[in-house]
């Protein structure tokens with residue numbers, strides 16, 4: 001079950017221009033069949049306000065990195081500094097893939113959860129949650145329960161909850177992966193619209209190169225496991241962006257193609273590793289985006 005996470009804090013970041021700093025982070029898991037090195041001495045900086053995307057082959061350590069940034073895992077070696085928690089604001093909120101809202105709470109109670117937990121005054125909660133339910137088109141469903149909503153609407157609740165919580169850094173792990181293309185495109189547009197209001201620092205994992213180029217300012221392409229940065233790609237498109245219009249531009253296709261070139265070897269390497277160990281099946285090789 002996903003929940004807003006602000007508890008186990010990595011070191012606080014003092015430098016206001018860099019919101020996320022990852023220094024030579026390695027993560028190893030000891031399993032019955034041996035040690036799995038998920039991340040290998042990864043170093044990166046994410047400046048304030050950047051929409052940072054992570055793409056990489058299945059099993060390359062993307063979720064592990066996000067969990068370390070959220071303080072849910074410790075790195076084996078290396079250091080991470082993320083955001084700054086201030087009074088009334090957590091340093092990060094995480095949105096997971098699939099449903100990450102509480103099934104026993106109404107839309108309103110889900111969206112206001114983080115604020116209520118922090119004891120924010122009720123007038124402020126009404127104002128902020130009302131704003132984000134309005135932005136995500138959920139006002140009429142404020143008293144509904146998750147099982148009464150579509151998958152897209154449930155993800156909207158997660159988005160409303162995360163933005164209402166007003167974290168310094170927003171961590172998103174494939175939030176739209178379970179949605180059909182139509183809903184995905186709609187939610188991408190909505191996310192960009194809401195993000196444009198605040199320009200929060202976002203770290204967003206996706207399996208879709210199209211999604212990475214549509215949403216991101218900068219994309220980290222990861223190597224196959226053990227995961228590291230293979231390339232950083234700047235996305236030059238202006239803000240605010242029109243998702244559909246963007247996808248018709250020739251430069252858009254060029255960037256998508258460049259990233260696929262970067263990924264191809266890594267995906268093949270990862271697939272070979274998975275063929276040798278059939279328990280984990282890669283998804284990346286099957287998806288080449290919607291162009």
Ligand SMILES: Nc1ncnc2c1ncn2[C@@H]1O[C@H](COP(=O)(O)OP(=O)(O)OP(=O)(O)O)[C@@H](O)[C@H]1O
Pocket residue numbers: 029030031036037038056057058059060061062063064065225
């Ligand atoms: N708690 C754990 N115990 C043991 N191994 C783990 C654990 N968590 C992750 N791993 C392993 O670490 C590697 C990286 O996993 P991770 O989930 O971070 O990859 P990913 O890039 O997010 O994958 P996917 O794209 O398939 O979601 C994988 O080999 C995985 O099996």
